[in-house]
Every structure is written in structure tokens, then in C-alpha cells.
Amino acid sequence: MTSFIPYASFRFFVLIGVLLLPVILIGLRGRRWQAYNNFLACLMLVLIFGSKPLQLVSLLVFLVWQLTLIRGYLAIRQKHNSAPIFYLMIALSVLPLFLVKLSMDVSALSFLGFLGISYVSFRSIEMLMNIRDGAIKTVTLWRVFRFIAFFPTISSGPIDRYKRFEKDEEHVPSGAEYRTLLYQGLNKIFIGFLYKYIIGYLVYKYWLGSPLLASNSVQSIWLYMYGYSMYLFFDFAGYSQFAIGVSYLLGIKSPENFNLPFLSRNMKDFWNRWHMSLSFWFRDFIYMRFVYTAVKKKWLKDRYLIGDIGITINFLVMGFWHGFLLQYIIYGIYHAIAFITCDRWERFNKKHHLIPKDNKWVNALAILVTFHVICFSFLIFSGRLNFLW
Template sequence: MISFIPYASFRFFCLIAVLLLPVIILGLMGKRNLLYNDCVAILMTFLIFAAQPAQLISFLIFIIWEAVLIRGYLALRARKNTGLYFYIAIVLSVLPLFLVKLSADVTSLSVLGFLGISYVSFKSIQMIIDIRDGLLKEVPLSQFFRFITFFPTISSGPIDRYRRFKSDMDQIPSALTYRTLLYHGLNKIFLGFLYKYIIGYLIHKYWMGSPLLDSNTFSSILLYMYGYSMYLFFDFAGYSHFAIGVSSLMGIQTPENFNKPFLSRNIKDFWNRWHMSLSFWFRDFIYMRFVYTAVKNKWLKNRYLISDIGITVNFLVMGFWHGFMLHYIIYGIYHAIAFILFDKFERWNKTHHLWAKDNPWVHGLSIVITFHVVCFSFLIFSGRLNFLW
């Protein structure tokens, strides 16, 4: 069976071009055929997983599991809004992803995994939280399956929100609006080719593949750090451009994922620019909820300490989300420490006015410092320093 991993081959793009041609023609007429779109989604989901039938079966079981959980919790929430029901629903929703992440140590669990399980899990968890908050009163199964199986973003995001996605699905773009979406989508796709298949490819082949990076000397590790950071950005940003571009062709405005992250002035600014859909997801559903719960229940009096603990929990969970390997955990801790230290510095600077933000030299130096702080975190993330521990 031929593999159709999203955006991994020219064959995939040819298939997308053929399947989306009717969608584009209807869009230019200000129309949409949901039945055809659903058929394309089903076909693409099958083709993406068909080369590995075990993944297809796991994916189908997963979406049925999540659908039952969400509909069940929705019914329970309508009767009684208790924390117990909510936490049970969250634990059960996270369970498949937890077991798959655990498969690095327990290989027998790897059979449960499938391409994109992390990103699909985030979608279902977010829906459960919205139900808890009273933001979702109903979830039609048709809308749930459209959201979960939206193939342009199924493997690696960007992570959309159900209510935003549903709003796009419910409102058919006018012919004029769709022309803008079409232009935006094609521009994103061509930019994706530039990022992933030209710049990313050249960095991977001639920089990452250089024999100068084979040893564990300081200079080779330093060169690897810069090369890996650049490759990680252009490869992932390229993929995100593809996903956003194809979404636009389907009349869905999937959120942006990157905004010139290496021009960030500090670590906070970086996380507002890098993998934004993931960063904002963690901010909204882990950090903010932890802080809100801690303040509401008066766990601690010091609001700065509550924030610091929330930041630590946020980045630790992010580290574990990437995997249970030590370098991912250290990566999470590293960013938590960097974030907390900058937060303390920022508060101190408001009083002492040492670091003038409007000074162009300070601005430039801030970017250089942040760039190196971030690149070192990617070096940890890559596992290249595992020989140290």
C-alpha cells in the first residue's frame, strides 16, 4: 500500500490538487458541498493510515473512544457540574496519549499509537474543558468527526479550537472572501516548499550532514546547535505553512504557528511566536487554569509564587508531552527556569530601569541573547547532549 504521509511527497500534493479542485471551483462561486468535503476527509484519513493498518485501527478506536467520552461527559455535565466527572473525563481522554508516550519504555504499548495522536488528543481535551466551562452545550457527532479528522492538520497541527473551527464550518465564505483565502492558501503552500524542501533540505544535507559535526568537541556541538535550530524551524514552519495553506483552500482559517520566532526579544516573546498553537494551548489550559484554581482555593498567598509554580507545571507537562526521555524533561525544566528568571528580571527592571526596551542597541542585544538561550534549549531537545548524562 502506497504511503500518503501528509506533505512528505510530491505524490501527496498531486492527490490534494485533484481532490480539492471541486472545492476550489465551488469556493470561487461562494458555495460549499459538505458531503464532498466529508468524502475527501474520509478518503484522505484512510490513505494517510492505510500503509500501516494497525495505525488506522488505532485511530478509529481512538476517535470512537473520544466521541463516547465527550458525549458522555456532556450528558453528565448537563445533569450536574461536578469536578469529579470532569477530572475522570480528562484522565480517560489523556490515557491513550499517556500510554503511547510510555511506549518508549514499554514497547508493547506502541501498537496503540498513530500519526498525530498528540495533536488529535489536544483537540478532544480542549473540548472537554470547554464543556466543563459551559462554553459547549452540544457537540453533534458530524461536527466532532469533521473537527477531529480534519486531514490538513491531523499529523502535526497547528492545533485548532473546536468553536473557532465550527464557526468557519458554519459560515460559507463569499466568492470574494474565498478568493482571498485561495490566494493566502497558495502563497502559504509555496512558502512551505521554500522553507521545508529548499532551505530545510539544504541545511539538513550540507550543514547537519557535515562530517565536522560528528565529534563531541565544543566547536562541533556549537555548529550542530545552530544547524539543528535552523533546521527545526524551517522544517516545522514549512509543514505548518502547508497545513494552513491546504486548510485555506478548504475555506478553513487554521491559526498561524510561527511568527519570526528568532527575532524574539525575550523568552516570553519567543513563546508568543514559536509553535503558537501549542504554546497558547498550554498557556490557556494548563498555566491559566492552574493559577486560577490556586488563587480561587487560596493555596498560597504569594501570587508570584503561584505563577512560578504554574510556569513550572506548564513546561514540565510540555516536556513530558514530547516524551518520557530525560532530555525532553530537562528541556521543559530549562524553559521553566528561563521563563521564571526573565519574569523576575522584568519585575526588577520596572523599578530600576536598567534595560531600556526602546533602545535599538538593547533591542538588538536582547534578540541575540534570546536566540542563544533558545538554541541551547533545542540542543538539549535534540538529545545531542545525552552523553553528558
């Protein structure tokens, strides 16, 4: 069976264009053909994973596993709000992802996993956490399946939230509303082509592919740092535009993922602009939960120290999420240090009024400094500095 990796070839866009035509025609009439949408969801999963049977089997086993956990925990939560059971459910939900990340170092586990397991895992974990909080009281398994295995965003996000997704699923856009979604969706897809297949391609071929970057000299590494940062943004942002655009055509407004991240004035600002769906997920479900628990149980008296520990845990988990390789762990630690330094500097400057915030020259300098802090983190992430350790 031919493989259709999402947004990786012109053939995929032709396929998705043909399959979405009934959705578009019906949507313009202010209706939704749910039976066809369900068929399309299943068909796309088969087409995306069908050429690699082990990945398809892994996906199906994963979905059954997660749906069982969600349905089982919901039944338990309605009777008992037990913390140990909640943590057990989270551990069981994370287990498949942990084994897949471990397979990078343990070849015996290499048969596990499928394209997009990291992003799909976030959706099921988020549902378990919302069940724990009482935000989700009932679920329909078919809708949970559509949410977790939503094909436009299955391979690399953006990471949606169940309640937001459920709201879009329940609302059938009018003809006028769908025309707007159609225009916005197509616009995002064309922006995706500009980012990924024009700018990203040119950067990859003529910048990263330049012989000048082949050596490990300071100059070569420095130039590679800029090139890799640009390529990483345009390639990933382009993919995100594709995924969001196709989602819009299905009537689902998947969240934005990037907002001019290289114009960030500090590291806080950067994480509000870069890979936003991931950043906000970690903020809400790791950082905020740790801080809330630490304050509630009075683990420490210093709330700033609690915040710093929370930030460190947040970025360490983010580093491990990318993989168990040293470069990813260092990347996480680097961002934790940069974020905490930014936070402390803001508190110090607010108290002593050393540098005005509204000065355009100060803002320009802040953007320049932040840009280089970011680019160096991507250099670490790329693995180009692995020869140092």
C-alpha cells in the first residue's frame, strides 16, 4: 500500500483535495455530513499508516488502550476522586510514549510507536486530567476517537483541547460561516506552501546545504545556528499552517501554533509565540499543577522558589518529551535557566526601574538578544554541538 505522509508530497494534497470536496460542497450549504466525516477519518488513518502495518497496529492498540483508560477512569471518578488512581491512570497513559522514546536507545523496542504518538498522547492525557478536575463528566467514545485521532493534526499537532474540539464538533457552521472557514483554511494552506516548500526549501538547500557549514569551526557553527533556526521555523510553521488549514475545511478551528516568535522581547514572550499549543499545554498541565499543589500543601514558603522549581520541571519534561538524547535534556535545562533568568530580571527591573520598557531602542535590543538566546538553544537541539560532549 502506498504511504501518504501528511503534507509531505503533492500527491497527499491532491488526495486530500479530492476527499474534502464533498465536505466543502455540503459545508457551503450550511450542513455537515457526519457519516462521511467519520468515513474520511478512518480512511485517512488507513492511508497514512497502511503502508507500515506495524505502525497501523500500534496506532489501533494505542487508541484502544487510551479509550479504555478514559472510559474506565471516568466511571471510577464518578464514584471516587482518588489521587493514587488518577496518578496510576496518567502513568498508564504515558507508558506507550515512554516506551517509544526509550526505543531510541533500546533497539528491541523499535517496533513500537507510530507517526505522531507524542501529540496524540497529549490529547488523551489532557482528557484524564480534565476528568480528574470534573471538567469532563460524560464522553462519547466515537467523539473521543475523532478527537484523539484527528487526522489533519495527528503527525505533529497543533495540540487541541477536548472541550474546544467538542464545541466545534457540536456546532454546524452556517453557509456564511463555512465560507469564512473555507477562505481562512485555503489561505493558511497557501501560506504553508510559502513557508515549507519555498522559504524552508531554499534555506535547507542553499544555506544548510552549503559546503561552508561542513566543518566544526566557530564560523561554520555560527552560520549553521542561524540557518537551522530559520529552517526549523519555516518548516514547522508551514506544516502547522497545513494542518490548521485542513482542520478549518472540516469545520474544526485547531489552535494556532506560531505568532512571529523571532520578534519576542524575552523568553516569556517567546514561549507565548513559539509552538504555542505545546507551550500552553505544558504551562497548564505541568507548571500550573505543580505550583498549585506546592502552594496548597505548603511544600515551601518562598513562592518565587516554587515558581522556579515548577519552571525547571516544566522544561525538563519538555526536554525528555523530545527524546532521551543528551541534546534534548540540555535543551530543556537551557530554556529553564533562560526563563528563570528572564523572570528574575523582570522582577529586579520592576523594583529598581533600571531600564524603561517602552523605549523603542531598548525593545529592539531586547529582541536582538532574545533572538540569539533562542537560536543558540536550537543549535543545542539540532545536535550539531554533540561533538563537545
